Amino acid sequence: MLHKLRSALAVLGILIGVTAVIWLVAMGEGVSFQAQQQIKDLGATSIIVRTIKPTEEANREAGGRTGIAYGLLREDYDRILTNVPAIRRAVPIREISREVRHGEFSLDAQLIGCSSDYFEINRLPIARGRAISDANLKNIDNVAVLAHEVAVRLFPIDDPLGRTIQIGTDFYVVVGVAVQRTSAAAIGGSFAARQYDRDVYIPLSTFRARIGDQVITIRGGAFQNETVELDQVTAVVGDIAAVDSSAEIIRELLGRYHKQTDYAVVVPKELLEQAEAMRLMFSVLLLLIAGISLLVGGIGIMNIMLATVTERTREIGIRRALGATKGEIVQQFLWETVVLSGTGGLLGVGIGFLCGPTVRVVRMGLARLLPEVWTNLPPAIRDLEPRLATWSIIAAFWISVVVGIVFGIYPARRAANMDPIEALRHE
């Protein structure tokens, strides 16, 4: 190689392209893996029906100024259970934000009224103690199960089991603590992932008795009176094949009884399929980016090789005079191009392997230097763990070699097709 710097720059072009391919694929795979995990946590055989607060306009049309009632009704829960044959069981849920206290410790928790099936259906094992029982529901007991985080915050030293916590004016006995759990996929039209670590679970019947359906909030200086019977019904069907048809029946059923769409039917299986479709789209996009960056790299290499061919015209003439055939000249220049692009490819693969550590370092640096920016980042980015895809590494390297061949052929042929007499005269 005559020009080290020039060759290095050409190599750099390919290197960046290859690295970009590997990194982007790794991050894409990481994101989609995360999304799929979260959706799987929701359960592939479940159908989630969620209450959605109607828009302001719909509110005004539907009710008085002082109070509105919307969302799923206890009747809806019964209807779903009795009218959809494939449904094995369903959990009605009511939830609200409340301050939870224990002695001097307090935190804003998500209070969730649910039935005993909740923990199993949501795959939320109890770490210590027990879940809410059917007897608790029947007796309208003041008992609570704490999420791991809540237990740690309220009982930093003591064992929470058997102790009481205060919510509003009521006291609840802690009977169990759930295991620590990561957030689940966003559902019900909200893009925020469902966080489990602020939950306090109580029997649904107790929720109704102590908190009630009516919630009064102060918004913009005015009282707002909302009546909600259920926030969510999670139904589970016995057979995954029945998910789509059951969801359809639920949509029909609810559509018949609800004048406004104050609910949403979410099917994790559909989400999974959507995520898969997204992943495919993402892959196509990545291929496009990869294609462009490698194209640019290839053009860079071709540029270098064309300059090299012109510069080495004399050498080409000499080699031709001394017995080299056109094929041998093509071979020589093609080989040089492939060595350049292949070197870029190998270095790119090397840097590609640094994707994971780099992301970790950037994450750590960001968390330490710009904590505010860091906490405002969506969890999907904060928890992003790139997953190196073997195929992308192999593909990226071979593509770099192919780029060398494709973009090397023209300069090499140009070199070979020179008239040796002319080439020998070239200054």
Added chain:
Amino acid sequence: MNEPALPESAVVASVRNVTKVYRLGGHDVRALDGLSIDFRQGDFVAIMGSSGSGKSTLLNLLGCLDRPTTGQYFLGGHDVAALDDESLSRVRGRYLGFVFQSYNLIQQLSVVENIAVPLAYQRPQPPGGHELCLRLATLVGLAGRLDHRPSQLSGGQQQRVAIARALVNNPHVILADEPTGNLDTATSEEIMGLLDALNAAGRTIVMVTHESDIAARAKRVISLRDGRIASDVKN
């Protein structure tokens, strides 16, 4: 390299009735006009002539870098006038050695590597190439500069490398194009001495020159004018 030595008087290269016609500015120019010459084994032929006489064209034809418009060219027992590009490349690599006025060494290669270049294009690859290159470098007096680049050598030294390179494939004919054209008198004398010695050892040399004192060192001087032989004299 294992070929049987040709008898002293055998014809190693021969052109028969060759013409070369170029189209220049809409009309034909006859650079060579029915030329016939035999080159015998062990001969040292100088080709002279003013510019435009056809001597460069003849050298290109003899060097298989160009094809005649009509006529035949026998080299190594074959008519090579009508061969395709690839075959001509093989013929060059097998039967011919080149010495140029401007040396034409490859700048990024060392002395030894430059000498070895023709070997890379031999099919099949001959064994013992490196030793041969070392021997030839010693023969032309550059044993101490094997790893030097052309830019580190004087003109005379570069031309010695070129001569060694022209010998490495054991050619039937060495074609020299103004081999002393870029050299001062003393160095020219050295190079001519080297060519004389090679010729004395049996090498066939065809040399194009326009200097009559250089031409006088050859055994036979052919003068061209307008693409024809003006004179053909044995010294």
